[in-house]
Amino acid sequence: MPDLNFQVCEAKPQRHAAAPALLFTIDIRAGAAATTIHAIALRCQIRIEPTKRRYAEHEREGLLDLFGEPARWGQTLRSMLWTHATVMTPPFAGSTRVDLVVPCTYDFNVASTKYFYALDDGQVPLCFLFSGTVFYESADGALQVTQISWEKEANFLLPVSVWKDMMDMYYPNSAWMCLRKDVFDKLYRYKVRNGVPTWEQTLEELLARAEQPVPS
Secondary structure, eight states: OOOEEEEEEEEEEOOSOSSOEEEEEEEEEESSTTOEEEEEEEEEEEEEOGGGSOOOHHHHHHTHHHHOSGGGHHHHOOOEEEEEEEEEOOOEESEEEEEEEEEOOOOTTSHHHHHHHHOOSSEEEEEEEEEEEEEEEOTTSOEEEEEOOTTOEEEEEEEHHHHHHHHHHHSTTOOOOOOOHHHHHHHHHHHHHTTOOSHHHHHHHHHHHHHSOOOO
């Protein structure tokens, strides 16, 4: 039975796709170099490890929505699920590399988006937990099937700049906001009723009104 080991080598934005995605290059090595692997149906759970990095003051402010006041981070800062991804490997003997495609969302109702957006620079500590099915050839040439051992994992430091460059590539100088339909309808009526030409100006006008001092 092959003893597989995994290493995440690099990450880069996927170009010319319909939606934002990162490509993580996974190096896979079989313990016995002579073992012929016909295919691996690889599954991966990716977790963010917020406790494994430091945060600047302005980053802490951006993370209030996720973790609350920094004084409480001893209780609230925990490993969190980012996403799941799958990939099928080609046949190989000894070792191979595959690109794991990880779709990314710019929806600010999603915790991972809030987390990545709040960071200015540095790296995001990630933990990749691997599982799946291995189809391999035994010494007598028979096809064998086995499961990837549950303890197989790999750590990776994702540069924050890679995530930001990806989002700038797909949404240059933009951000997405998802609203309930009834709230959007009210905002749209305000925009039309007051003849405001763009959504940016509509929000700027409302924010300016909200920041006006209340008469005493």
